[in-house]
Amino acid sequence: MAVKIFIAADRLDSVLEKLSTKIDLWIPALLKDDKSGPTGFVQYTPGITPAFDRQTTMPLKKLLLPQEETLLRFKYQKDPEGSLKTTIALDDPKEARPTLVFGARSCDVRALVTLDRVFANGPYVDPYYVQRRKNTLFATLVCGQTDSKCFCSSVGGGPADMEGSHLRIVRLEDGYLVEALSKDAQPLLADLAEAPDKSRDQLAAKLVKEASKRQVGDLDTKDCAPAFRNRFQQNDYWASMVSQCLSCGVCTYVCPTCYCFSITDETRNLEGERLRSWDSCMFYHYTLEASGHNPRPTKLERYRNRVGHKFSYIPERYEGLLGCCGCGRCIRSCPVNIDIRQVVGNLKENSNEQ
Template identity: 45%
Template sequence: MAAVKYISREKLPEWLKALAAERRLLVPVEEGGAVVFRAYDPAKAPVFGSDATAPPKGSVFPASKELFSYTYGKEGEDAKPTLTLDPKTTAEPTVVFGSKPCGARGFLIFDRVYMGKKFPDPYYIAAREATVFVTMACDTVENTCFCHWVGSGPADPAGSDLLLTPVAGGWLVEAVSAKGEPLLASPALTDGAAKAAEAEEVKAKTRAALGEAPDISTSKEALLARFDDMDFWRDQSDKCISCGACTYLCPTCYCFSITDEGSGMSGKRLRSWDACMHFQFTLEASGHNPRPTKAHRLKNRVGHKFSYYPTLHDGLIACCGCGRCVKSCPVSVDIREIVQNAVAKAKA
């Protein structure tokens, strides 16, 4: 593994400018009262230090992605119609800079779905392989953070390619993967060995600030035991307004819908984010909906993350504990409370 490096706050713009000259560079910026990832603009200062309102999910899995364009044709009156497809499977080399570790860790949940051996997704794979994640370890925690509940932590390197830890005057820079190592060659970085001990102290202090996590090791079985208990799910969902903010801001939600947009003999097929918290997501053409109420839909959302997905994927919880769904919910639905309530119900 490459040696650790150090980048000062004064040298950071130099490094960012060099990265932006080589590939697309996405950084967190303030926009419309929120912090979102946008293409780097030297004239607009990035917002580092606190977690972005929206995770960097769109860098690899965009809110709307053209899968292919299509054209129908016919050479003669008696000839069979032809169909020409032009798939859009290439991806632009990208660096996502400044996400918290939990934002990048979310892609580990995507990987098992879209990079599986049975149904690999060429669009996702191309974007994933073309993207490098430079994350910043947390030095503060919020009351909505619960990464330690799900086997992670404020300096978790899983999913990152470079990990920056705040130290006096700048950041210690560690290569986590082979994809991240080439970025350490920048002359803006210097040797960081002297800062390593300080970085470890920052990591330990931040982790200690989270306190001890409750035991949710039985959540998989506890939620499954409540599957048919709709009274329980109505209680949990009473204040939910089905806005879908929890799903769109979640680093691990990957539901989508497919639509065709065309005119005449040509058009394009799009994949767009969708949300299991919406009534229309499971609405069938017959008019039947297997998840007719918000209680059914919340049951699916929580159950998928803490029960169904772990069952299918070696116990891995499909939640990174970033707390966005708690922090941004307009009516304060708290997924932590729901999981704990299910666990407590199973013990009663």
């Protein structure tokens, strides 16, 4: 039998507080003390108000792929027999605490399917990512606040898509109906709140049904890969689409499916750390080689790579999976209003013209 609870709106704080004693709890919230400022996922502490009303500015990915993390520490030890001999003692921290994300959206959780292919299911498994992934559960909001930039239905998702989610949250007028979708999530709901009454249960089922039917976005993503190949060498096309790009990299930082990173060693005296940090394929230096050669020297090649990666290379490599979840963040955040839907949508338009 399904395990469900109803959390009255005025009891949300106390329920979150109780939940946070069972598990590390993360919620969407303001990142600054400014109601119209950026939002992101933060660890819950009593007093933080969840920001459920709009898509967060920053995506979920930092929970599984932190913006900066230490991969290992090392220490050179002088050998008393000869100061030139050194040994390296490696210490790789991989501990991940059980975590619940409460109030993610379906596009955010679906984006992790792309990251899983790369970090967990590919030929090279990333133990840091996998540890966190295994220990993280997602309570996902059935999305009722799409805006003109969202296009989740165009890329295989939808406002009620629960792929990868462990609990479903349906927002009602007077509170939230939360249902466990997987067995490992059921214990979290024990002793938190009462089961919903019949009328609320029926209303939630109706809202889920309606949200499942809603079509968000009308981008045609069929056959993008061949269309992209056709356009690959048409520099005029790419120039017409992205000439105003500033190479600021914001689109990649806010993107839940972008995962480029760089690795650096930071050493002080005989000790140091190996760090992994987010990088961006929109930066000139990202592909700059030690020889001085840069295979993607202009923004045109860099934006083309970004589109190709999401709509051609990933689908071809991973059986049709798109590298975009349609969250619209890159469109909302681009300072010069470049719209990836327009670039992808136009791939097929008169693509044989040169």
